Amino acid sequence: MTEKATPAVITANDVELTFQTSDGPVHALTGVNLTIEKGDFVSFIGPSGCGKTTFLRCIAGLETPTGGELSVNGMSADEARRARAYGYVFQxxxxxxxxxxxxxxxxxxxxxxxxxxxxxxxxxxxxxxxxxxxxxxxxxxxxxxxxxxxxxxxxxxxxxAEILLMDEPFGALDEIVRDHLNEELLKLWARTEKTIAFVTHSIPEAVYLSTKIVVMSPRPGRIADVIESPLPRIRPLDIRDSAAFIEVAHRVREGLRAGHSDDV
Amino acid sequence: MKTIGPVLVVLGCILAIWYGAAVLLNAQWERDQAARADSTIGWAEIVPRTMAQERPVLPVPHQVAAELWKLTWGEEVHGRKGLVRSGSLSNRGLLLHAWVTFSATLLGFAIGSGFGILLAVGIVYNKAMDASVMPWAIASQTIPIVAIAPMIVVVLNAVGVSGLLPKALIAAYLSFFPVVVGMVKGQRAPDAMQLDLLRTYNATPAQGLWKLRFPASMPYLFASLKVGVAASLVGTIVAEMPLGGAGLGTRLLAGSYYGQTIQIWATLFVAASLAAASVILIGALQRGTLKRMGFGR
Structure with missing residues (x-):
């Protein structure tokens, strides 16, 4: 996956978002750097409050970063929203x-x-x-x-739209339905060749679906680790028992633990 | 069909209480009459007489029913000015007055609901209106309508507006308020996610109104309309009192001038039936609309 073959669809450069609340500023996102290439399936995983949904909303132009640069399809996020560059799936x-x-x-x-x-x-x-x-x-x-x-x-x-933004779309469903929909989503992604950004709090879901896993950690919301998945693009459900899968899942878990070490 | 028993029982209780109260309230007049004739009178004689007085304190149900029959069917079919002889509704019967009141009610209800919906859209979409309109709308409803109705009628008459419109405007004055309250609530019913969804489509505010806020507010609208149409009828009747001419309000006032309690009660029943019919009509409209919209479950 070289940068030239697959052009960047979403690039974040030192993105920051601070909410001003009555209790003082809340740093929802700090120093987020990320490139999402065309055709990528990127998962954002992390505990609640890590800013994964907030970052997705920034990409969608529903929130405006207070610092840094964020470009979607070569435009600002808000311009991309007005150009209807993405489809958004809510929780x-x-x-x-x-x-x-x-x-x-x-x-x-x-x-x-x-x-x-x-x-x-x-x-x-x-x-x-x-x-x-x-x-x-x-x-x-x-x-x-x-x-x-x-x-x-x-x-x-x-x-x-070329981009699909999904905010914990299967979070409220039971595991059997979720497994089924994950499989369906992968097929859909293969058929439509869309670029998908996917927020989840399930490690198996993130590893199973993604070509790239972004592990985030809270207070302030930031990226702890970015894992390029070595798994092939075609993935039957039982790939989740393979050694490669378990290794990636392990690395995600390590990343989550590292991000959490300061406040556990 | 299972509900018909309880309904009949309740109706029977109401009638029993009514008859009892009528006998007690009208008895004094019978005793006074007897005292004037230097005789005493027992309950056996009092009871039947209290149900046949010409101007009772409280007429009994069958008197009101007879009066209703006389002032509708009787008047139109046999009366000199009735529908059969003259070709138009009698001004002595209740049907003409009911129709006059009802048409003013409908006009006022249409004006009031339309105005209420417009105001609600303004309140939802405009911050300045949101902050400024509601207190005035609430204040408008704290003024007793009996106090303000004659003034509005007189002022409108002075500028040459008469007939149906002054009454309708007072009806509108009462009916716009529940519609404003309901429609503001209804248009704010969609949650943040549904509003965000429209933002991801880059929808215009007008699209948001037609595709999300209006459909979402339909259940609220119909609830408000039911309250509004009843308020509209009350407004029309109050507005008719100082007016003269035709209308249930005028008939009520005339009845109380001449102590025609039976006629007052018959008129009240016509007014109540009009209100009930309007509410039922809107209820049917509500069921039909909401079912077609898929709310029906």
């Missing part, structure tokens, strides 16, 4: 209860002004992509939690 599916599944996926397409025929076609395509074909006319409450989260991924995919 909860957040589907509108008054819209059908198809209607929910159509929402960004309506807002972005796609033609009606194009909308229909795209809704069908992404429904198939997340394995929800035939559920377009159902309402969200008629679907299980895992299916709802798949629908919200379809919604983020519908307008063909």
């Amino acid at each position: 909860a599916a957040g589907l509108y209860p008054w819209r059908t599944i198809g209607g929910n996926i159509r929402l960004p397409l309506e807002i972005m002004g796609f033609s009606r025929a194009d909308q229909d076609q795209r809704v069908e395509r992404v429904l198939e992509l997340v394995d929800l074909k035939g559920f377009g006319k159902k309402f969200p409450w008629q679907l299980s939690g895992g299916m709802q989260q798949r629908a919200s991924i379809a919604r983020a995919l519908a307008f063909d």
Whole structure:
């Protein structure tokens, strides 16, 4: 993976974010340096309060860093947001209860002004992509939690943004559903060749999914370690029993422990 | 069908209390009459008479029902000015007055709800309005409507506005408030995540309003509309009192001038039925809309 072959999609240079609160400043992020290349699957892992979600929100232009440089697709994060450069998947599916599944996926397409025929076609395509074909006319409450989260991924995919930002999308699901969705997500990533930034607090999930694992630590939120995964891109679920997998997981755990050593 | 028993029991209790109260309240007049005729009178005679007085303190249910029948069916079918003989609703019957009141109520309700929704959008989208409008809206509702209604009617008459509109404006004055409160709450119902989602799409504020805030506020809107339509009817009736002409308010005032308690009660029942019908109508609209929107579960 040389820098030239795969151009950087997201670069962070000494990014800092300090919230001014009534108790004084809170350093949510300090000195974050990171490059995410095209086609990467990058996981952010760390204990709560380490700024992993905050950093994802900075990339999305939902928070503005108070220092450093952050560029997304060669633009500032806010410009990238206005150019609709990414699809964002939240912790909860957040589907509108008054819209059908198809209607929910159509929402960004309506807002972005796609033609009606194009909308229909795209809704069908992404429904198939997340394995929800035939559920377009159902309402969200008629679907299980895992299916709802798949629908919200379809919604983020519908307008063909090159980047997918996912904030603990499977955090609220049980482990069986989560395993299944992880596998599906890898297939989806292979098919669509998107660049994915993925926040999680599960070590197996991070190791299983990622080409690059960013271990973060709290107070102040910072990057403790960046691990390039040696695992192949095609990963069956049982790769999690392989020695390579366990070694990477071990290194992540070490990184988390190092970041925590000062306050345990 | 399981609920019909309890409903009948409650209704029976209300009627029993009503009859009992009517007998007790009207008995004194019968005793006074008897005293004037130098005789005494026992309960056996008092009870039937209290139910047949011309101007009772409290008319009994069947008197009110008979009056209702007389002032609707009787008046329109057999009356000289009724629908059958004259081709238009009688001004002595209640149907004409009910219609006049109802049309002013609807107009006022439409004005009030529309204004309330606009105001709520302003409050949600504009910080200055958020800080400044609500206190005034609350203050407006603390002024007794009975005090302000005649003044509004007189002032509007002076500038040449008369007929339905002054009444409707007072109805609107009462009905806009619950709509403002409900719609502000409803539009603020979407959580931060749903608002963030729209930001990731770079949606315009107008898109946020139409695609998120308005649909999310529908359950709140209908709850407010139910309160609003009832308030609107009260406003119209109060506004009709100083006006004269047609309307349930005018009839109520006339009834109390001449001590026509049975007529007052019959008119009250018409007003109550109008309110109930309006609320039921909005309820049906609510069920239909929310079900179609997928809230129905």
